[in-house]
Amino acid sequence: MFGTRSATSRTPRRRTGARAALLAVPLAVAGVLGTPAAPAQATTPGHGTSPASLTCQGKGVDPAAKARYRTEIFIQAPLRTIWDLQTDVEGWPSWQKPVAPMTMKRLDSGPLRKHSQFQATIHLPPDPPSPPPTVIITSTVRQLQYGKCIRWTGPADGPGFHIDGIHVWNFIKVPGGTLVRTEESHTGPQANPNSDMGLETWLNDLKATAESAPRN
Numbered sequence: 001m002f003g004t005r006s007a008t009s010r011t012p013r014r015r016t017g018a019r020a021a022l023l024a025v026p027l028a029v030a031g032v033l034g035t036p037a038a039p040a041q042a043t044t045p046g047h048g049t050s051p052a053s054l055t056c057q058g059k060g061v062d063p064a065a066k067a068r069y070r071t072e073i074f075i076q077a078p079l080r081t082i083w084d085l086q087t088d089v090e091g092w093p094s095w096q097k098p099v100a101p102m103t104m105k106r107l108d109s110g111p112l113r114k115h116s117q118f119q120a121t122i123h124l125p126p127d128p129p130s131p132p133p134t135v136i137i138t139s140t141v142r143q144l145q146y147g148k149c150i151r152w153t154g155p156a157d158g159p160g161f162h163i164d165g166i167h168v169w170n171f172i173k174v175p176g177g178t179l180v181r182t183e184e185s186h187t188g189p190q191a192n193p194n195s196d197m198g199l200e201t202w203l204n205d206l207k208a209t210a211e212s213a214p215r216n
Contacts (some may be wrong), residue, residue, distance in 0.1 A: 054168040054183040056149035059142065061166045061185035067193040070183035073203040077210035079171055079178045083147055085210060086169065087112040095209040096202065100124045107138075112150075116141040134158055139167075147171060163188040180206065 053060045054070065061068060075082055085095065089112065090104050100122055107117035120137045139154035149170050156163045163186050170181040184197045 054149075054170050054181055056143040056151035056168055056170070057145060059151055060168055061183050062187060063185075065166075065185035065187045065191065067186040067191040067195060067197070068183070069195065069197045069199055070181070071196070071199050071203060072179060072181040073207055074174070074177060074179055075207045075210050076177040077207075077213065078215075079147055079173045081213050082178050082180060082206065082210045083171060085206060085213075086150070086171075089118045096205045112141060112144065114141055114144050116144075135161060161190055163190050178210075 053063070085091070090106055093102060093104055102120060102122045104120050105118065107119055108115075110116075117138065117140050119139070122135050122137070124133055124135065135156050135158040137154060137156045139152045141150065141152045143149065143151040149168070151166070151168045153164070153166045156165065165184060165186050167184045168182065172179040172181070180203060182199055182203065184199060186192070186195075186197065
């Protein structure tokens with residue numbers, strides 16, 4: 001949620017992966033290449049073992065999806081700071097800096113809530129064959145519990161390109177800060193089971209921004 005920082009690579013295959021990783025900005029949808037998928041169980045030092053699959057109000061990712069990835073990070077910042085950053089979707093480009101031009105907009109108004117929708121339009125540099133130069137990602141919030149979890153779904157579409165994504169976020173207040181867990185699943189022709197879907201970069205950006213934010 002976001003993408004690859006580097007604009008250059010040595011091989012065409014890596015360029016394709018970098019372009020696809022840029023689509024991770026709003027939905028972490030795409031990531032044609034990336035790090036290997038996380039194991040079924042993951043442990044954050046000092047914070048126990050995370051569940052095999054994340055949920056929000058009982059709903060999770062697609063267990064039958066071709067591609068799934070889950071990860072987590074400990075952030076030394078108040079949960080409220082992290083929640084505000086994550087739910088201000090139009091503010092994401094200010095702290096997540098993909099190398100391709102991107103526009104983010106809410107399709108409704110007010111605080112992010114169940115049924116809220118947001119859309120990203122990403123213009124990628126020419127680098128055939130995949131993904132296409134312009135991809136539109138439209139996300140709908142399906143579940144949201146304030147300060148605890150968010151789950152949204154939506155497609156990434158472009159000429160000859162389609163992925164359906166489901167994204168779950170969990171936020172847990174722990175001693176010294178907040179544990180953020182996230183999981184994504186992709187289905188569709190371009191879904192890649194070997195991709196981290198941009199989630200590692202997203203969490204690192206969120207951590208850096210939250211930890212440097214002024215404390216009230």
